[in-house]
Amino acid sequence: MGIQNTEQANTQNNVSKRLEFQNRELIIEQLNQAIRLLSKDQRALNVLKTEVEHQIKEKEERIKQYI
Structure with a gap:
């Protein structure tokens, strides 16, 4: 039973790490897009x-011509 709990904990940990990595990738992608848009705005x-x-x-120059 202890092994099963360890496997579940490892699985949950792996899933959490994967989700965290995906979230970081998404944030980086959004920041890159924001930078591109700001560059275009500039x-x-x-x-x-x-x-x-x-x-x-x-x-x-037109005003100077009339003065």
């Missing part, structure tokens, strides 16, 4: 910033 922000700066420069 690139989009840089493009938008560049475009706004360009528009401001053009507007300033």
